Amino acid sequence: xxxxxxxxxxxxxxxxxxxxxxxxxxxxxxxxxxxxxxxxxxxxxxxxxxxxxxxxxxxxxxxxxxxxxxxxxxxxxxxxxxxxxxxxxxxxxxxxxxxxxxxxxxxxxxxxxxxxxxxxxxxxxxxxxxxxxxxxxxxxxxxxxxxxxxxxxxxxxxxxxxxxxxxxxxxxxxxxxxxxxxxxxxxxxxxxxxxxxxxxxxxxxxxxxxxxxxxxxxxxxxxxxxxxxxxxxxxxxxxxxxxxxxxxxxxxxxxxxxxxxxxxxxxxxxxxxxxxxxxxxxxxxxxxxxxxxxxxxxxxxxxxxxxxxxxxxxxxxxxxxxxxxxxxxxxxxxxxxxxxxxxxxxxxxxxxxxxxxxxxxxxxxxxxxxxxxxxxxxxxxxxxxxxxxxxxxx
Numbered sequence: 205x206x207x208x209x210x211x212x213x214x215x216x217x218x219x220x221x222x223x224x225x226x227x228x229x230x231x232x233x234x235x236x237x238x239x240x241x242x243x244x245x246x247x248x249x250x251x252x253x254x255x256x257x258x259x260x261x262x263x264x265x266x267x268x269x270x271x272x273x274x275x276x277x278x279x280x281x282x283x284x285x286x287x288x289x290x291x292x293x294x295x296x297x298x299x300x301x302x303x304x305x306x307x308x309x310x311x312x313x314x315x316x317x318x319x320x321x322x323x324x325x326x327x328x329x330x331x332x333x334x335x336x337x338x339x340x341x342x343x344x345x346x347x348x349x350x351x352x353x354x355x356x357x358x359x360x361x362x363x364x365x366x367x368x369x370x371x372x373x374x375x376x377x378x379x380x381x382x383x384x385x386x387x388x389x390x391x392x393x394x395x396x397x398x399x400x401x402x403x404x405x406x407x408x409x410x411x412x413x414x415x416x417x418x419x420x421x422x423x424x425x426x427x428x429x430x431x432x433x434x435x436x437x438x439x440x441x442x443x444x445x446x447x448x449x450x451x452x453x454x455x456x457x458x459x460x461x462x463x464x465x466x467x468x469x470x471x472x473x474x475x476x477x478x479x480x481x482x483x484x485x486x487x488x489x490x491x492x493x494x495x496x497x498x499x500x501x502x503x504x505x506x507x508x509x510x511x512x513x514x515x516x517x518x519x520x521x522x523x524x525x526x527x528x529x530x531x532x533x534x535x536x537x538x539x540x541x542x543x544x545x546x547x548x549x550x551x552x553x554x555x556x557x558x559x560x561x562x563x564x565x566x567x568x569x570x571x572x573x574x575x576x577x578x579x580x581x582x583x584x585x586x587x588x589x590x591x592x593x594x595x596x597x598x
Contacts, residue, residue: 206234208390208426208493214239216274223267230257230265232304235389237275240397240421241404246281246379250371252397252425254389255289255296258305269311275381276314282380285315288371289385290392293319299387320367322392323360325432325446331357332447339549358542364392365455366537368399375404376532390426391448397421399455403533410468411520414456415510418477422449426493435484453478457545462535465526471547471562473513473520478548480509523569 205228215224215238228236235254242249256268276285289296289306296306296319307317323331334355338344344351352358371382382400386392398421407413423429430436431444453474460467460474481489487506491497513520535541544550547562 206236207495208233209235209238210420210424210426210494214242216271216278218277219271219274223271226267227265227271230263230268231255231389232257233388235426236268237271237383237385240384241401243375243379243404246279246375248279248282248375248379249275249381250375250397250400251275251381251383252389252393253383253385254393255299255304255385255387256307257303258300258308259303260300262308264308264311272307272312272315272383275383279379279381282378283314284380285312286374286378286380286382287312287315287317287385288367288382288396289317289319290322290367290396291319291386292321292323295324295387304387318370320363320370320392320396322363322367322386322395324387325391325448326443328360328448328451329443329446331355331360332450335549340553343550343553343555352544358539358544360451361454361458361542362537362539364395364451365399365458365535365542368396368403368455369534369537371396371400372403372532372534375400390428391432391446394421394425394427395448395452395455398452399459402456402459403535406466406530409466411473411513411517414469414473415513419510422452423488424494428492429481429489430492430496433482433489435490449481450478454545454548457548458542459533459535460522461543462541463529463533464522465524466529466533467522468525468527469520470522470566472566475548475551476513476520477509480512486512518570519567521566521570523566523573 205225224236228234231237232254237251237253240250240252256265257263272285272287276282287307291299296304299305307315309317335352335357338348338351338355371384374380374382384393384396398417401417401421402408402414405413408417427449428444429449431442432446432448434440434442434445457471457474460469460471480486484490486509487497487502488509490502490506491500497503
């Protein structure tokens with residue numbers, strides 16, 4: 205049905221195979237709605253897909269309509285299925301002329317439609333290019349803030365993070381299911397579903413959980429890493445390159461700043477992932493989809509980045525992490541709360557580099573925590589001995 209999807213898909217049990225096949229034919233690249241995350245209590249779901257092939261003739265698909273209805277009915281608490289289109293509305297309109305489009309109101313009753321206004325890959329690539337120009341080799345102190353504003357990088361971070369917050373709010377507060385899609389469902393869609401899962405589920409805020417969410421929502425679901433990064437391609441002017449995954453990691457960093465005790469991993473962990481996104485030392489980000497990686501035998505011929513990270517976990521742990529923080533996180537997407545990630549974008553600029561790296565601070569804190577725990581253990585043992593002596597004397 206779909207070459208860019210993983211082998212195993214989560215779909216409503218009430219839908220038969222024939223409906224699935226016909227529904228997939230009504231979605232761009234065959235990427236029909238499939239499960240990303242299910243709430244353990246309410247069964248409100250996050251599903252992801254590509255745009256429907258409505259076109260200028262306003263086509264409809266009974267199978268696609270029945271399929272979305274089945275997703276709605278699978279959640280007994282939800283009265284509506286919220287369809288969140290990541291694109292600006294004008295872009296969705298433009299796709300109609302090319303055979304794409306968005307869900308028609310009259311075809312999908314009991315559904316709420318909204319556009320999240322996230323720019324396309326070309327907008328994001330241009331924005332990052334402008335950001336790189338002001339960060340290296342020289343930083344203009346006098347025009348720094350106006351230059352940063354002109355890049356619109358933080359505006360885009362705000363839009364992506366704000367869209368994910370909307371998804372999480374519908375799931376948690378309204379107990380309703382959400383379908384997320386963009387044009388083909390492998391760029392902005394992955395950003396939104398993965399970020400929403402981090403907000404909703406504390407497991408994904410652990411090191412192991414974060415590795416799983418990257419493997420599942422990005423790698424298995426067909427984010428085109430090779431094409432977006434240009435691995436093995438000499439065409440540096442390829443207009444399909446874009447910093448979509450970098451933008452996602454930036455949003456995660458923004459969340460770690462706002463909730464410093466909620467994430468098991470530190471900044472060094474995120475920077476390491478981005479460094480090896482481009483290094484090609486590992487096979488984790490090689491290829492555009494699971495099928496292509498199987499053909500290239502990536503798992504056999506290369507080592508996984510996660511094996512490298514998991515062999516030295518201590519250096520990637522956040523010493524402030526509090527495991528008891530299990531609640532849903534709703535980060536602020538206000539531009540006043542967002543910061544430029546200096547530890548990544550400005551780390552090679554000698555004038556902006558901090559005297560003590562975040563990695564070193566974490567290491568020192570971990571040493572202090574270890575000493576404090578040993579001291580606490582020593583005091584507890586001493587107290588137990590004194591208590592035993594007092595009992596014997598009595």
